[in-house]
Amino acid sequence: MTEARPHLLYTAWSFPPSRAGGVYRALATVNAFARDGWDVTVLTVPREIFVSSTGADFALEDAVDHQVTVQRVDPDVPAYQNDLSRWPRSRARWPELWKLADFRHDMARFPEPNYGRWRTALESAAARVHAARPVDLAVGTANPHVDFIPGWHLHRTQGVPYVMDYRDAWQLDVFSGEKLVTAIPPVARWERRLMDAAHEVWFVNEPILRWHAERYPSTVDRMQVVANGFDEYGTPLAVPFAERAATAPLVFGYVGTISEKVPLENLIAGWRHARATVDAMADARLVLRGYLGHFGAADTAMASLIESARGDGVSFEGPVSKPDIAATYRQFDALVLALGTGRYVTSGKVYEYAATGLPIVSVHDPGNAATDVVRGAPAWTAARSLGAEDVAAALEAAAEMVRAQTAESRRAAQEWGAQYERSRQLAPRIATLRAQATGRLSAG
Amino acid sequence: MTSARSLARAATARVVDYVADHPGSIPGRLAALRLGRVRPADVPRATRPPDALTRVYVGPVNFAGQGYAWARALEAARPGVGARNVQTVHGLTFPADTEVPSAVYHRSKTWQRAELDAASGFTHVLIEAVRPLFGRLYLRDVEAEVTALTERGVSVALMCHGTDVRLPSRHRSATPWSPYRGAELDRDRREVLARRNADLVARLSRPTFVSTPDLLADVPSAHWCPVVVDLGRWSAPPRATTSRRPVVAHIPSLASVKGTELVRPALQELHGAGEIEYREASGVPPERMPELWAAADIVLDQFRLGSYGVAACEAMAAGAVVVGHVTDAVRRTVLDETGHVLPIVEATPETVGAVVRDLATDPVRRAELAAEQRAFVRAVHDGRTSADVLLRHWIEAPSTTGAQDETVTADKERSVEVLVVAPDGAGDASGLGTLPPGSVVRVVAWSTAEGDIGVDVPSGGALTLWRRARAIGRKNAVARMLVRATPLDDGAVFWRSARRSRAVLEAARRSDVIVAADRDGVLAAWKLGRLPGVGAASVLGYPAANAAVARRSSR
Secondary structure, eight states: OOOOOOEEEEEOSSOTTBOSTTHHHHHHHHHHHHHTTOEEEEEEOOHHHIIIIIOBOTHHHHTSOTTOEEEEOOOOOGGGOOBGGGSOHHHHHOHHHHHHHHTHHHHTTSSSTTTTTHHHHHHHHHHHHHHHSOOSEEEEEESSGGGGHHHHHHHHHHOOOEEEEESSOSSBOTTTOSBOTTOOHHHHHHHHHHHHHOSEEEESSHHHHHHHHHHOGGGGGGEEEOOOOBOOBSBOSSOOOOOOOTTSOOEEEEESOBOTTSOHHHHHHHHHHHHHHOGGGTTOEEEEESOBSSSSSSOHHHHHHHHHTGGGTEEEOOOOOGGGHHHHHTTOSEEEEEOOSOTTOOOSHHHHHHHHOOOEEEESOTTSHHHHHHTTOTTEEEOSSSSHHHHHHHHHHHHHHHHHOOHHHHHHHHHHHGGGBHHHHHHHHHHHHHHHHHHHHHHO | OHHHHHHHHHHHHHHHHHHHHOTTSHHHHHHHHTTOOOOGGGOOOOOOOOSSSEEEEEESOOGGGHHHHHHHHHHHHOTTEEEEEEEEESSSOOOOSEEEEHHHHHHOHHHHHHHHHHHHTSSEEEEETTOOSSTTTTTTOHHHHHHHHHHTTOEEEEEEOSTTTOOHHHHTTTOTTOGGGSOOTTHHHHHHHHHHHHHHHHHHTOOEEESSGGGGGTOTTOEEOOOOOOHHHHOOOOOOOSSSOOEEEEOOSSHHHHTHHHHHHHHHHHHHTTSOEEEEOOSOOGGGHHHHHHTOSEEEOOSSSSOOOHHHHHHHHTTOEEEEOOOHHHHHHHHHHHSOOOOOEEOOTTTHHHHHHHHHTOHHHHHHHHHHHHHHHHHHSSSHHHHHHHIIIIITOSSOSHHHHHHHHHHTTOOOEEEEEOTTOOTTOTTSOOOOTTOEEEEEEETTSSOSEEEOOOOHHHHHHHHHHHHHHTTOHHHHHHHHHSTTOHHHHHHHHHTTOHHHHHHHHHOSEEEEOSGGGHHHHHHHHTSTTOOOEEEESHHHHHHHHHHHHTO
């Protein structure tokens, strides 16, 4: 007897070829469900949005399981219209006022600037998908939070259970710990409404879960931590150990989006200090790989800062596609974990770093949630503060770890890091959801 | 009386011909009105170029769904090729990427201009049946359209379909049953049109293709690009080999050209004798054809042109035995071009009765022929051969005939000029990806910032006022918004200064892409993009600039 395949409807604005940070969680989730025997339909936005606005990584499209069906639903959002010939003069002259006035198209539908207007199209698309092949479970990954709408809509109209997957938070600024200015009353009302009916609510770490649990106590029993974990694309992330010449210059690497939240200035100041004061660091290099900022237009200050440190062995070598990421890590002796401040911030790269087995040096607020992840790593050190001297001391400690690391201790670090493989984070949830969906299918 | 009627018909024909040949004349313009009013809601979105390095546009007729089929075949053949087809809708319609109502095609300047812009975003354009792509935008002058597209860096090729280039005077000697041997009223008109189109094809000297092998006699420089059928769609179960009366179907698209009246008596005789069941139909909608072919044991294709086309291939794909008149010359061409013998059973109007009777009594032979014909369609007409012909002789041709093609090859790597509008300087514009060799990037910035073209900062009282406004704007977000609403907004001030710079205006005219690197560069980039003589794409941000550069440089 053939077991019926449950049908998952997954909604993610950021889906390949998007290169946004959140895309890897979406990609890994749909692939994990597909591998588990689900028929997966994804609702996302047209590729042009990524190509001409936020940037695209086409190699990621090849990583989508070939059994996943992708439906692209046009959100018709002016914020992603970068062809100036299509702008009215009023928008070119008063872009902020025009944008404010344009937000009415969002707020009337869903309280999320730029994205709220997608709700109508998403509801229609979800209904079409369900009519063609009944949906057994809907998962939406935020942000944007309008991604929760297809699940909520199908639950309301057809009783389909849905999962809300938060990569960040809707009302909490994960960097400052304060409420976001955009957390207006309609947002609170919608979040409560969505939480009340959700089958499960996923968060990326315990601090964010706790923050929400305090506000939505009636949903606590359905809240789960589904950490990000790391993905591997062909080549394993574990960096093989190789004896290095004692005189070879050390190469520190940073891999990830270099957003304005990354304490780049502190890192570079500490780096200069280390080069000037630590013998082993005198000829060391710091290689930055990733995108400069989330958008292409406003990152000149960061570019200038990096350029100014060229003489100190700092270089920016551009973004690296995920399929090439393993090869990139192999070029480094140690990794710099530079993150924005905030006890709710984990970031996905911490898991990748852990998988490599290379010594890791944390350059971020010690209260950051990422510290909880790397604290147990066999080869980890952290700056006590973001002051130049403390950062330099941490870099020096990392240099010592590189010198001291053996094949055995590298392997131990990799074995420890393997616990953060992404599918291991998803597996318990998918197993539970599958059992429930299969139970419903059998009952139906 | 008869002569008076003939004279009247001839006069009417001359008027019709005049109108057709002079679309810009007053009668021509008046005639266009009969196509109906265009409501804004009827105007479809212009065809959006796909995200692919090689972007192929096929239009505007989609006869028998072939434009769509060639587009899909190209996409299947190469991962880096994206193709879209356009179909003008009147009468029968087939699947198409873009459908344009006839009235819109002929009369909507908005659509015509938008579609020209859209087609210019493709790297290659295949014009079907020597028909204009943009209605009356160039007064239906295909040559003018080819020039316009070529000037925009697009590589253009032609696909001849049939009557557009088939010369009646030549065809009369190709086969004794040529439809042009009679004295049809429009025979001379067809001669004029075919000759005119053949002359145009020769003059344009573009890669040219024909959809059926017989047309190589009319356009010897062309390449045969076989028609494509979807084997899955037409697949049908094998016919029974029992001794029941076989069903013989004849469904001509145009009875006078297919020779229906020449074969009907023989078939009706066999039908009357109970040897076959003869089914004849016309005007059948495309979606019903699979079931009709699936129900037929034998299909009579055509008996006048001496060739074969889409219908014969569909019937063969459906497992029916196809019978028709195909000249030796055409059969030779098929063998030479593909290495396969054309398995269509030969029959002329004189022999069709005997041929069908033989087949009717031999179900085993029919089964063998059906298998042979299906294998032939799979080998020659499943799209792979067609895509290969288009790629080899046009899209991927390193150099074919004539100087134009050298331009095309060079254009594929064409350098570009990018103008970055960044009032506060854009560093090294590192957000721009790798540009084609020889490309130029110029940064327009305030003369006090880092850039290639400096814009003079306001002086005197204007400078004082602007500085004060900036100081106010720095206080808080509300103040900044208020200042930005005034003429002292940084972007507005920058544009007012930039427009006085001859160097800026000249650079804009030379550029392929103008990119606003930040918020304060938006107004200037928007304005520059709209200046007379500026043909650049005007965009915000480097990702959009990179996409625009890719489009321009790969044309």
